[in-house]
Amino acid sequence: MPTPRLPSKTLPNDDLGLGLKVIPGRGVNKDGTFNVRRRGLPRLRTYELYHRLITMGGFKFLGLLFLGFLLTNVLFAAAYLSIGMEHFARPGGNGFLDRALDAFFFSAQTLTTVGYGHISPQSHLASAVAALESLLGLLSFALATGLLYGRFSRPHAQMRFSKTALVAPYRGITGFMFRFVNRRSNQLIEVEASVSLSFFDPEANARRFVNLGLERNKINLFPTNWTVVHPIDEASPLFGWQDVDLLKAQAEFIVLIKAFDDTFAQTIYQRTSYIAEEVQWGVRFKPMTTFGKDGRLEMDVEQVDEVESA
């Protein structure tokens, strides 16, 4: 087994900020989050609440909205009941359930400002609580509007990376390569890629990081797919490595993609990583583009993973 050919001293800008630690397992998860647990963070504060409401799943968000609506109505219904439903003009019965449900529905009609009026406050106290509730309703609605727009307008990079990276033939030598496509309909331009190799260095008993040179690190337009290639020439730290070397060194390839979303005028980033077990040897990517019956170029996004023997 050849010794990894590394620069004698890792250049400062090659450390990605992950620290020269012995991180067991992968440092960057497939979805681009970091494999780090943070403790001691401040309790829920406004900006964190906003962050969670913006990033949580859509159904969970709607469920929370619905729950909040129910709960607020229950609380105000209790307030109206404790004031006494005789403070309200209403057509309904006087059993507890009738009074409670009338209170609940009056609350709902106030919170949403629908205000039919067949139930209406008749005392000043009841009117005051109802005025408060309608103000709260408006503000909650303003909040919901802001949150919904915030969820919409948040950048959503949806690059689909090949499940495995390859070490495959490339211009007479071999290259480390992976490819990806944009799953969204938005137009991405000025797409940039950077790839770092992280591996365990037994001598230093620590992880080391090296940036890998790429065949090209930027494309202007991105209509189909992009195969990012690190040529394994003599200058490459991977020169002479075999698949077992990658596994032994607990190698991890950390990928950072940057692009400009032309449709929404936003810069977006997406991260992923390939660990040694996710690198295939001796195969190459099958072309993803064909020509349709009308002679137009076609790309099947689902074929991004497909390989053939090299």
Place this chain on the structure above:
Amino acid sequence: MPTPRLPSKTLPNDDLGLGLKVIPGRGVNKDGTFNVRRRGLPRLRTYELYHRLITMGGFKFLGLLFLGFLLTNVLFAAAYLSIGMEHFARPGGNGFLDRALDAFFFSAQTLTTVGYGHISPQSHLASAVAALESLLGLLSFALATGLLYGRFSRPHAQMRFSKTALVAPYRGITGFMFRFVNRRSNQLIEVEASVSLSFFDPEANARRFVNLGLERNKINLFPTNWTVVHPIDEASPLFGWQDVDLLKAQAEFIVLIKAFDDTFAQTIYQRTSYIAEEVQWGVRFKPMTTFGKDGRLEMDVEQVDEVESA
């Protein structure tokens, strides 16, 4: 016919990401979209729905809103009818049409939260469905607000390019040139242009891409029009070409414009392309600017296409 003078090896950063494919016809459409069909994309997901609602035409969008309003009311009217209109206090008649239309209009009054109250729910079940509908109304309205703002605030580059590009006299030699104006009232600054030539190379039996050097690739201010010029000197890959050469090589000039929209603090991009058939020889652009009666500089946007014999 002179042989195209190309760099012996296309530099990596000259490939625009379109792939070195034999793309029949144009690779980039006039409106800047790519002439590629994508298959295998995931079924409609939230972010795609948003994308479509934001980018569709205004009338289609309004039509969809109206249709959604109608449909929601029909569904809730059906719910109220199945509960029974005897659960509602209302002044109207008892024929089916009267009941159905009252249910429909009660639904509309609830969804929009107008809630006159001359029709009002009298049973708890009717009240519960109405409460749900008014909540849905508020959320839909929040959604509509977000969508409308999203449509507004989306960057809209409205550069108007000359319909044809020219090969015209330029400082003693000739140059490949086109021009464009900003049709919007917003102020564009730091406008950048890049132009690539794509053509069919019979030797390689593939398309090749070369960036074309420009007389200047950036202007700071953009008050009138900008004529982008690629000088056809000895260093140009177009040196010695005639119009028939462009046609034979299925040449396509791919144009990417980048600018900063000062009014909305957004970076915007616009793409277009000129194929060989859209290049005129032996003419030059007529000046677009004149002086008004008050001595003030005037530009007629409609004259961007006008040429005169060189």
Place this chain on the structure above:
Amino acid sequence: MPTPRLPSKTLPNDDLGLGLKVIPGRGVNKDGTFNVRRRGLPRLRTYELYHRLITMGGFKFLGLLFLGFLLTNVLFAAAYLSIGMEHFARPGGNGFLDRALDAFFFSAQTLTTVGYGHISPQSHLASAVAALESLLGLLSFALATGLLYGRFSRPHAQMRFSKTALVAPYRGITGFMFRFVNRRSNQLIEVEASVSLSFFDPEANARRFVNLGLERNKINLFPTNWTVVHPIDEASPLFGWQDVDLLKAQAEFIVLIKAFDDTFAQTIYQRTSYIAEEVQWGVRFKPMTTFGKDGRLEMDVEQVDEVESA
């Protein structure tokens, strides 16, 4: 009068995009707009309407909103009247004025979704028009919300430039200089300045443009004021010029300031210009900063124009 010492050939990137035209008067107005009239622009389209509604003055905008509210109500009132006010349950009289005003106020109550219900539609036709109006009300309100937020969140550079520029002593030689402050409370950082000189060149019978080198073109923080200085050394195109030379050459100094607004995470730009008549000779700027009674640094924004004899 010394001949202007210009580079033998104006470098391409020195032309600001204003064209090498004989523009009479100033090319850039004090407020940064261009002194150009554009004709042939397309008729009012959606994005232009939005642009105007966003950039017009606040009172004009509110006036338009109010007018729109009035007009919409007049139109719907006319519709209700033509249906006949006997289609509505209402407490009011039957004279024309009573009917017309009831129609108007019912419309207002529907458009704003306040819907008291003391006037309510009793026929299906009246209900249908009212349903339409309440939908329109919601959408208009969504539009107004979007417009108001768009007006708020638009970047507002509020740099206050000194009314005159100076040619004043600077490190043993003289320098062309002006200064500016930020009138807003937002924090500006990474502030960049660029200054170009435009003047009439009698030989070429055209305007020429040269970028002026600055003592420094970027500051990281901007807590007080910034005096931008172009040193008039031998390399300067202004070397040897007198005040009359500036006037004869119809000189104009075009200023472009770029900054990052830390408070709203936006890049902002502001432009202005100084023509020859706005350049003072033989004076220098008075310091704008003093120390308060508590020893704290103070800056009086109003003193940005103050000069003293050099």
Place this chain on the structure above:
Amino acid sequence: MPTPRLPSKTLPNDDLGLGLKVIPGRGVNKDGTFNVRRRGLPRLRTYELYHRLITMGGFKFLGLLFLGFLLTNVLFAAAYLSIGMEHFARPGGNGFLDRALDAFFFSAQTLTTVGYGHISPQSHLASAVAALESLLGLLSFALATGLLYGRFSRPHAQMRFSKTALVAPYRGITGFMFRFVNRRSNQLIEVEASVSLSFFDPEANARRFVNLGLERNKINLFPTNWTVVHPIDEASPLFGWQDVDLLKAQAEFIVLIKAFDDTFAQTIYQRTSYIAEEVQWGVRFKPMTTFGKDGRLEMDVEQVDEVESA
């Protein structure tokens, strides 16, 4: 005491824009604002009002909203009272308090557009004022929605800096260093740091500014903490200084951090400063990261301040 080893002439780009003034105390406060008082600013204008409403504390903002709601209702109640409550259909009593509170609650029901209708305007004048109020209600609500979203979407850098900076051993020499963590859950990438030293120069009787070279000034990913290090080698202006020298020179280290917030696609900045009294000597930072029971890397944000003797 060794003489500070400074470049013979402060380079222009080392002045941060704070001016070469004798600023007593610190120039930059701990929270990144400038220690400068600005006078002569224009009276409250729209954009300043917006700025204040966006940046004020959450409870203050809600309090203002509530106060505005109360005040508006009091004003409209006064208007309704002065018209006369006999212009309204209402179930309540005729004492002054009853009339005044009915006017107030009718106003609240109109402003929030809840419009129950048990109180309703019966004269045209009352209807006109109510129509105006409901329009005002809608616009205020639109404003509140915009403000709430503006508050949400404003960039919130929440870097937590170590309370003290250290002069500690670093690769055989010593280094000036501090560290920081991100307290938010958002992902920061491309984090950049710059550090300037400001100190009093007795010879010039003025403050001078020098940028300090950093071991590295950018990291791509920021999963844990970053210790920013200025190596005190022979090229450093701090070479040979002792702690008393820092105090005598009234030294201040001005820190500017720039990062890209991946979650919200925003560039964010945060500033802070360390004065001489906030620099510890002879200690070093304790590591902040450990491994959890499951072998996963853990970071305790609260430990950012912890030091141990060097």
